Amino acid sequence: MTxxxxxxxxxxxxxxxxxxxxxxxxxxxxxxLLRRAIDDLDDRLLPVMRTFPRAVDLxxxxxxxxxxxRRLGKAETVTTAALDAEAGADLVVDEEALPFPPESLDLVxxxxxxxxxxxxxxxxxxxxxALRPDGLxxxxxxxxxxxxxxxxxxxxxxxxxxxxxxxxVAPFVGxxxxxxxxxxxxxxxxxxxxxxxTVRYRSMFDLVADLRAMGxxxxxxxxxxxxxxxxxxxxxxxxxxxxxxxxDGRLRATFEIVSASGWAPHESQQKPAKPxxxxxxxxxxxKARPLPDDL
Amino acid sequence: MTDESALPEDRRRGRLDPRLLELLICPLTRTTxxxxxxxxxxxxxxARLAYPIRDGIPIMLPSEAxxxx
Numbered sequence: 001m002t003x004x005x006x007x008x009x010x011x012x013x014x015x016x017x018x019x020x021x022x023x024x025x026x027x028x029x030x031x032x033l034l035r036r037a038i039d040d041l042d043d044r045l046l047p048v049m050r051t052f053p054r055a056v057d058l059x060x061x062x063x064x065x066x067x068x069x070r071r072l073g074k075a076e077t078v079t080t081a082a083l084d085a086e087a088g089a090d091l092v093v094d095e096e097a098l099p100f101p102p103e104s105l106d107l108v109x110x111x112x113x114x115x116x117x118x119x120x121x122x123x124x125x126x127x128x129x130a131l132r133p134d135g136l137x138x139x140x141x142x143x144x145x146x147x148x149x150x151x152x153x154x155x156x157x158x159x160x161x162x163x164x165x166x167x168x169v170a171p172f173v174g175x176x177x178x179x180x181x182x183x184x185x186x187x188x189x190x191x192x193x194x195x196x197x198t199v200r201y202r203s204m205f206d207l208v209a210d211l212r213a214m215g216x217x218x219x220x221x222x223x224x225x226x227x228x229x230x231x232x233x234x235x236x237x238x239x240x241x242x243x244x245x246x247x248d249g250r251l252r253a254t255f256e257i258v259s260a261s262g263w264a265p266h267e268s269q270q271k272p273a274k275p276x277x278x279x280x281x282x283x284x285x286x287k288a289r290p291l292p293d294d295l
Numbered sequence: 296m297t298d299e300s301a302l303p304e305d306r307r308r309g310r311l312d313p314r315l316l317e318l319l320i321c322p323l324t325r326t327t328x329x330x331x332x333x334x335x336x337x338x339x340x341x342a343r344l345a346y347p348i349r350d351g352i353p354i355m356l357p358s359e360a361x362x363x364x
Contacts, residue, residue, distance in 0.1 A: 013358065054318075056318075077314070079315065079318060085349065085352065085354060089352070090312070090315060090352065091315065091319075091352065091353055091355060092352060092353070092354040092355060092356060092359075093322070093355045093356070094322070094355070094356055097322035097323060097357065098322060099319045099320055099321065099322040099353075099355040100318060100319070100320065101318075101319075101320045101325075104318060105318075
């Protein structure tokens with residue numbers, strides 16, 4: 001595969017501004033995605049039977065992920081880093097150009113932030129290089145199926161009202177792609193998983209209010225710069241309600257959180273044996289433990 | 296946050312935690328940084344940029360950095 005420049009999709013300065021603004025206007029319950037990702041992080045980190053001298057939480061805000069690491073006693077120091085200065089983190093960094101020296105960290109955690117980088121493969125390589133051998137990377141990203149209803153409703157309304165189409169919902173990574181990206185970035189023992197679920201809303205506007213409170217409204221560079229008309233949004237809400245309502249009138253919104261973990265390679269890790277290095281034939285191995293009939 | 300009058304070693308917010316400094320390199324050139332305590336900046340000679348430290352928080356964004364000659 002040839003190296004090409006990553007497409008410029010996301011307006012990172014706008015994203016930082018949106019996140020900073022969202023902090024000043026919290027909305028009850030709108031952090032449900034982050035809470036879900038953090039619960040999962042807890043489950044994934046708990047069984048890891050080691051402590052990490054130096055951990056970095058590349059987060060949306062200082063806090064939740066770092067707290068899990070501290071509570072579980074998994075790291076000696078936890079440094080928090082975020083994209084906007086209002087996050088209350090120890091550092092302000094852009095995940096597209098990380099400021100960490102090679103092999104300087106033992107644990108890197110990123111919760112629901114990496115879906116908005118242009119060059120995810122590049123960022124993963126940077127993270128892997130920043131990890132010491134046998135260092136661990138744990139991430140959660142908004143995944144491919146997320147907001148598919150919103151994407152469809154906005155697109156249909158835009159075609160109707162303006163005759164054109166502009167990108168309004170960001171493309172999200174699929175769970176299989178993410179596994180491949182981890183591998184290409186040089187992570188050992190990569191594991192990915194997908195958590196798909198439906199959240200129900202009274203109207204499209206409640207969904208959009210949640211997204212705004214997450215600082216996650218349209219950060220695309222190619223977004224339409226003309227303010228959209230009220231008529232457009234009303235029509236989109238109508239289409240959303242027509243196509244995605246449950247019998248009780250509530251509207252479905254799909255979310256998918258894809259999680260990933262990978263280790264910086266180390267000789268102590270399990271590896272596949274070299275082809276041809278077996279000392280017992282496959283037939284013998286299969287005979288030694290007969291398979292049950294119904295398999 | 297360039298008020299240098301109250302600088303002692305105290306760990307109050309507003310001063311850079313020295314342990315953070317060893318964690319950081321220039322995100323553009325991947326070279327070492329020097330700490331300018333007076334200006335509260337992290338200087339990358341290779342990139343000719345000075346990254347500001349605001350309230351003790353290093354802002355490691357090239358877009359926020361000051362160009363130096």
